[in-house]
Amino acid sequence: MENFCKKCLLLEAGEKAVFKTVSDYLSTLDETLLADRALYEQRLSACRGCEFLISGMCLKCGCYVELRAALKDKICPNCNGRKW
Numbered sequence: 001m002e003n004f005c006k007k008c009l010l011l012e013a014g015e016k017a018v019f020k021t022v023s024d025y026l027s028t029l030d031e032t033l034l035a036d037r038a039l040y041e042q043r044l045s046a047c048r049g050c051e052f053l054i055s056g057m058c059l060k061c062g063c064y065v066e067l068r069a070a071l072k073d074k075i076c077p078n079c080n081g082r083k084w
Contacts, residue, residue: 010056022067035072043069046083
């Protein structure tokens with residue numbers, strides 16, 4: 001039996017199918033809508049340390065953090081202490 005991290009991003013939490021769906025969706029978007037790789041990684045790093053992350057989902061807004069972090073115009077949904 002595998003133990004998955006519940007305070008992690010999708011793949012680390014064992015959510016492979018959801019991660020694939022998110023990745024497939026992002027691949028259909030125009031690149032001008034996406035954050036560059038460095039910004040994306042910086043955002044994910046902040047999300048990894050957030051108390052509102054559970055199995056790749058943000059408990060503040062219900063989004064998958066890999067999706068929100070990839071979109072250039074999005075911000076951290078925690079209005080009481082934005083991480084990015």
